[in-house]
Amino acid sequence: MKALQYTAIGAPPEVVEIPRPTPGPGQVLLKITAAGACHSDEVIMGLPAELYRLGLPLTLGHEGAGVVHEVGEGVTGVAVGDAVAVYGPWGCGRCHSCAQGKENYCQDAEALGIRPPGLGAPGAMAEYLLVDDARHLVPLDGLDPVTCVSLTDAGLTPYHAIKSSLPRLGAGSTAVVLGVGGLGHVGIQILRAISGARIIALDLTEAKLALAREMGANDTVVSDEGAVAAVRALTAGRGADAVFDFVGVQATVDIAMAVVAMEGEVAIVGIGGGRASVSFIGTPHDASVRSPYWGSRSELIEVFELARRGQIEVEVERFSLDDAARAYERLHAGTLRGRAVIVPGG
Numbered sequence: 622m623k624a625l626q627y628t629a630i631g632a633p634p635e636v637v638e639i640p641r642p643t644p645g646p647g648q649v650l651l652k653i654t655a656a657g658a659c660h661s662d663e664v665i666m667g668l669p670a671e672l673y674r675l676g677l678p679l680t681l682g683h684e685g686a687g688v689v690h691e692v693g694e695g696v697t698g699v700a701v702g703d704a705v706a707v708y709g710p711w712g713c714g715r716c717h718s719c720a721q722g723k724e725n726y727c728q729d730a731e732a733l734g735i736r737p738p739g740l741g742a743p744g745a746m747a748e749y750l751l752v753d754d755a756r757h758l759v760p761l762d763g764l765d766p767v768t769c770v771s772l773t774d775a776g777l778t779p780y781h782a783i784k785s786s787l788p789r790l791g792a793g794s795t796a797v798v799l800g801v802g803g804l805g806h807v808g809i810q811i812l813r814a815i816s817g818a819r820i821i822a823l824d825l826t827e828a829k830l831a832l833a834r835e836m837g838a839n840d841t842v843v844s845d846e847g848a849v850a851a852v853r854a855l856t857a858g859r860g861a862d863a864v865f866d867f868v869g870v871q872a873t874v875d876i877a878m879a880v881v882a883m884e885g886e887v888a889i890v891g892i893g894g895g896r897a898s899v900s901f902i903g904t905p906h907d908a909s910v911r912s913p914y915w916g917s918r919s920e921l922i923e924v925f926e927l928a929r930r931g932q933i934e935v936e937v938e939r940f941s942l943d944d945a946a947r948a949y950e951r952l953h954a955g956t957l958r959g960r961a962v963i964v965p966g967g
């Protein structure tokens with residue numbers, strides 16, 4: 622089968638021919654219908670050899686959807702032909718976090734060598750994907766795999782970040798979204814759907830700010846030296862009750878910490894390496910900083926419900942598997958509108 626693999630440190634990913642896997646006991650083989658390209662893949666492919674730990678070659682793709690092609694011995698709950706999406710942050714399924722569906726915070730995954738697809742285990746940018754357990758599959762139930770595959774990360778990650786900030790996001794509150802890319806453009810819609818917050822979105826280009834307004838942002842601000850003053854002015858000096866940094870570089874973390882209100886919350890979601898400093902004098906009273914990762918199984922079901930009810934929609938640009946490396950070039954250039962989705966044979 623064809624797969625898009627990261628084969629050597631610093632090299633662009635390439636399409637290679639590899640054997641099609643066979644599902645062992647408990648495993649499920651999907652024929653992939655769609656796979657999303659995340660900025661995290663780009664972060665990983667930018668790591669120097671001494672920091673890269675995911676093994677080579679690595680089949681990319683941690684956002685996957687497909688049709689059940691073959692099931693291993695003992696698999697129940699899914700049948701050949703079912704259209705499903707993959708819950709990506711695989712955990713052990715047994716620890717205290719996993720028992721709550723929070724496999725993203727599995728306490729034993731690392732020790733057990735359990736890695737998400739595309740982030741250690743072979744990923745979804747291939748014709749077929751081996752899934753370790755049927756509990757990691759969520760039925761699409763009529764949702765389009767191409768427009769919904771990215772809900773598994775670009776939807777789930779902002780949903781998880783926003784949901785825990787909801788107590789601060791009632792009527793009259795303000796939320797700031799930094800970065801209107803794959804995660805950010807869905808994050809704005811989620812804020813519209815589940816919170817009472819007024820939304821201020823920041824990005825670098827007018828095209829991204831226009832996308833933010835289309836997605837439901839009330840105000841947009843160019844993310845430059847004037848950004849902090851602009852956000853403060855829009856909030857009569859108070860600042861934002863919650864700031865979602867979907868970039869995470871030093872420039873955006875600095876803006877986040879400078880615009881958060883007293884008792885507000887900063888969620889650093891982006892893996893840009895920026896650091897926040899907190900001190901009694903320099904931080905608004907009782908403000909807090911979090912670094913949420915992906916989301917839980919039950920949250921993914923909730924995200925799919927939002928899509929089914931038409932409350933959120935992912936903007937996608939389609940690429941064939943042969944052309945998948947170009948999706949990453951566009952991601953790198955910052956010219957994508959929404960998410961790049963690879964459609965094998967498409």
Ligand code: NAD
Nearest residue numbers: 660661778800801802803804824844867890891892914915
């Ligand atoms: P993306 O490339 O689709 O979007 C990033 C956006 O940020 C782009 O619109 C870009 O123009 C904008 N941007 C860049 N610099 C900026 C700046 N200084 N100010 C404002 N905007 C700026 O990326 P994505 O796939 O949405 O991922 C966003 C980040 O979240 C990445 O760092 C990714 O690795 C990370 N991520 C984290 C998790 C998690 O669980 N914490 C999950 C998925 C992705």
Ligand code: ZN
Nearest residue numbers: 659660661774
């Ligand atoms: Zn991701």
Ligand code: ZN
Nearest residue numbers: 713716719727
């Ligand atoms: Zn676990």
